[in-house]
Amino acid sequence: MIKSLHILSFIALFFLSNLIVAQEEVQSDDVNVDDLGDVSDGFKDNFFNALSAKAIGNHDKAILFLEACEKIQPDTGVVQFEMGKNYLMSNAFAKAEQKITRAIELSGESEWLLETLYDVYNKQTEYEKSLTVLEKLARINENYEELLPFQYLRANKNEEALAIIEKLDKRLGEDDRRILVKRQVQARLGANEARDGNIEDLEAAIAANPKDEKSYINLIYLYSKKNNTDKVQEIAEELDKNLPKSDKAQLALYKIYLEAGKTRKGIRSMQKVFESTQFDTETKINVLNDFIQSDATDIEDNDIDNAINDFADQVEDVKAFNALGDYYLKRKDVGNSIAFYQKGLDIDNKNYDLIKKVALLSIDIKDYNKTVEITEEALDVFPAQALLYLLNGVAHNKLNEPDKAIDQLESGLSFLLDEPKLESDIYQQLAISYDQKGDATKAAKMRSKIKTLSKN
Numbered sequence: 001m002i003k004s005l006h007i008l009s010f011i012a013l014f015f016l017s018n019l020i021v022a023q024e025e026v027q028s029d030d031v032n033v034d035d036l037g038d039v040s041d042g043f044k045d046n047f048f049n050a051l052s053a054k055a056i057g058n059h060d061k062a063i064l065f066l067e068a069c070e071k072i073q074p075d076t077g078v079v080q081f082e083m084g085k086n087y088l089m090s091n092a093f094a095k096a097e098q099k100i101t102r103a104i105e106l107s108g109e110s111e112w113l114l115e116t117l118y119d120v121y122n123k124q125t126e127y128e129k130s131l132t133v134l135e136k137l138a139r140i141n142e143n144y145e146e147l148l149p150f151q152y153l154r155a156n157k158n159e160e161a162l163a164i165i166e167k168l169d170k171r172l173g174e175d176d177r178r179i180l181v182k183r184q185v186q187a188r189l190g191a192n193e194a195r196d197g198n199i200e201d202l203e204a205a206i207a208a209n210p211k212d213e214k215s216y217i218n219l220i221y222l223y224s225k226k227n228n229t230d231k232v233q234e235i236a237e238e239l240d241k242n243l244p245k246s247d248k249a250q251l252a253l254y255k256i257y258l259e260a261g262k263t264r265k266g267i268r269s270m271q272k273v274f275e276s277t278q279f280d281t282e283t284k285i286n287v288l289n290d291f292i293q294s295d296a297t298d299i300e301d302n303d304i305d306n307a308i309n310d311f312a313d314q315v316e317d318v319k320a321f322n323a324l325g326d327y328y329l330k331r332k333d334v335g336n337s338i339a340f341y342q343k344g345l346d347i348d349n350k351n352y353d354l355i356k357k358v359a360l361l362s363i364d365i366k367d368y369n370k371t372v373e374i375t376e377e378a379l380d381v382f383p384a385q386a387l388l389y390l391l392n393g394v395a396h397n398k399l400n401e402p403d404k405a406i407d408q409l410e411s412g413l414s415f416l417l418d419e420p421k422l423e424s425d426i427y428q429q430l431a432i433s434y435d436q437k438g439d440a441t442k443a444a445k446m447r448s449k450i451k452t453l454s455k456n
Contacts, residue, residue: 254287321341397429
């Protein structure tokens with residue numbers, strides 16, 4: 001059953017590529033400029049300039065024009081919508097969500113606004129939120145119903161997925177993509193049904209055949225659901241004893257041992273998980289993240305270090321490199337931490353979380369040229385992220401390059417969105433820049449702005 005689930009997970013990835021095609025078939029209306037109403041020429045000029053900038057992919061410039069519109073008329077839904085779209089295209093998801101939500105407040109739940117909000121959540125893998133929006137879209141336009149089965153599957157809403165598939169099959173006829181989803185849902189439900197077997201029957205099965213690995217695993221699952229840690233440990237240790245070539249018991253034991261303060265035993269179980277070929281990369285990442293959350297990382301242990309290093313050599317995965325970076329950061333090994341975060345960035349240079357981690361740690365270890373390098377590369381991808389301008393400015397100040405720092409910091413101020421702490425930090429760095437230039441008047445002005453912000 002577990003093997004079949006892995007196969008069906010691969011099938012789901014194939015389905016996802018087809019799902020994108022289905023999504024593209026749902027056409028969204030664009031904003032009509034006539035909806036601007038009676039506005040000033042200055043407003044119109046900025047708005048049309050923003051549309052032109054967006055059309056050629058210059059989203060940071062488009063946002064600047066739209067901010068000018070916002071200052072003239074702060075409660076215009078179409079401006080909020082356009083700002084949200086530009087932030088989305090810049091992968092500034094939090095700001096995109098804020099602007100689109102504001103546009104919906106001002107203009108109502110129109111199809112194109114909800115569709116953009118759906119994209120914002122989907123790109124962040126916020127599947128519960130995106131599903132809520134998609135259900136609203138399906139009530140507006142039934143074509144969106146074709147996206148619901150996979151979205152329900154992502155959100156682990158199996159019964160809802162089957163119900164919508166049945167409805168679509170009746171309305172549109174069977175479809176290969178829906179058939180694949182249906183199979184995966186049925187496999188998932190079948191696995192749940194197997195796990196929900198009777199405890200007494202499973203214990204009897206093990207008594208009759210102490211080598212029945214599946215019964216051990218199902219029994220561990222059932223006792224886990226009941227939060228009966230003692231029985232989970234008992235069954236897992238029995239599995240380990242009776243089937244020493246199976247590593248499945250270690251998935252239950254490592255966490256129990258760590259939480260019980262039996263650190264050495266927990267580390268031995270973790271070592272077996274990392275060295276095992278019976279578990280996929282995702283499972284090992286979860287184990288490593290659990291280990292990072294424990295206090296056991298402070299313990300010097302060559303075996304676990306060797307196991308983690310072997311795991312690092314085996315993987316080529318962004319999540320794995322992020323977890324490995326977190327592990328070494330907790331061990332206060334900043335050099336190895338940055339190295340693994342950088343490996344993740346080598347695979348995905350648009351991973352904003354990794355960019356921030358490397359930039360901040362580079363400042364901590366005084367590698368300011370590295371900070372400048374990574375933030376400047378990142379600003380090509382995230383031109384509206386004020387934090388990146390701040391970090392770049394900090395690095396230039398540390399390198400005694402105040403003019404470059406001022407240029408970056410002032411650009412960062414243009415992209416602030418109700419972020420007083422970040423704004424205060426930028427003014428603090430600007431004060432440092434002007435101090436380096438010997439301009440005491442402007443430095444004092446920056447510090448005055450900091451005081452004003454602190455009062456507010």
